[in-house]
Amino acid sequence: MNQALTYVGIAVGIVALIVLSGYLLPKDHVATVEKEYQTSPEKIYQTIRNFKDYASWRTGVASVEAHSDTTWSEVNKDNEKIKFGIKSENYPKYCIVEILNEDLPFGGYWEFEISSKGGNASVLKLTENGFVTNPIYRLMSRFVFGHTATLVQYQEDLFRKINQQ
Numbered sequence: 001m002n003q004a005l006t007y008v009g010i011a012v013g014i015v016a017l018i019v020l021s022g023y024l025l026p027k028d029h030v031a032t033v034e035k036e037y038q039t040s041p042e043k044i045y046q047t048i049r050n051f052k053d054y055a056s057w058r059t060g061v062a063s064v065e066a067h068s069d070t071t072w073s074e075v076n077k078d079n080e081k082i083k084f085g086i087k088s089e090n091y092p093k094y095c096i097v098e099i100l101n102e103d104l105p106f107g108g109y110w111e112f113e114i115s116s117k118g119g120n121a122s123v124l125k126l127t128e129n130g131f132v133t134n135p136i137y138r139l140m141s142r143f144v145f146g147h148t149a150t151l152v153q154y155q156e157d158l159f160r161k162i163n164q165q
Contacts, residue, residue, distance in 0.1 A: 023135045031147035032127040035155040039162050041114040041122045045092035047161055048112055051084070057161040059153050071100065105134035106141070110151075124158070126151050 037044055047053075051072045054061045058074075065073040070086040087096040087109060098109035108130030115123050128151055132138040141147060 018136060018139060021135075021139050025135075025138050025142055027133065027138065028129075028131045029142075029147050030127065030129055031151060032125060033148050033151040033155055034123055034125045035159060036117065037122050037124065037159065037162050038120055039122060040092075040120065041116050042092040043162065044114050044122055044124055044158070045095070045112075047158065048095060049089075049091075057164075058157050105137045106130060106132045124155065126155060 051074075052064055052066050054064050054074060060076050061074050062077050062079075063075045065075065065081075067073065067083075071083065072085075073081045073083045075081050082104070083100040084097050085100045087098045089095040093114050095112040096109050097112070099107045101107070108128060111125075111127040111129065113125040113127070115125070117123055128147065130147070132141050
């Protein structure tokens with residue numbers, strides 16, 4: 001009996017430590033990744049802006065539901081839906097895409113900054129200005145997934161898509 005209580009106490013202590021650690025981390029974060037592409041800024045921008053085609057090249061996106069020219073929902077393989085909207089854009093250099101759901105344990109927006117390097121080379125700087133409200137998810141986001149994981153995956157997917165065309 002005492003041994004069982006000891007194990008329960010240890011388990012409760014570990015969970016409390018995880019939650020407390022999450023609360024001690026900042027809610028907000030900024031993460032940036034850059035990648036060079038052998039194509040024009042226009043081509044990169046058009047591919048990013050064509051959200052209706054995301055399911056054909058984005059990892060984890062099973063389908064896309066367009067709501068308007070500037071808002072859509074991405075549905076993942078588990079049938080979870082996240083709504084996005086274009087907050088600001090300046091073709092072919094700049095676009096801000098924001099998460100519109102208010103019921104998620106995370107949110108924020110991505111800034112897409114596209115610059116020409118001359119010739120047929122361009123650079124996409126992708127910055128996430130995000131927040132994580134749930135302390136456990138905050139801890140996981142910081143130390144397990146990393147704040148740049150989704151940004152890196154997006155850049156890799158985009159690179160494959162651009163090189164297919």
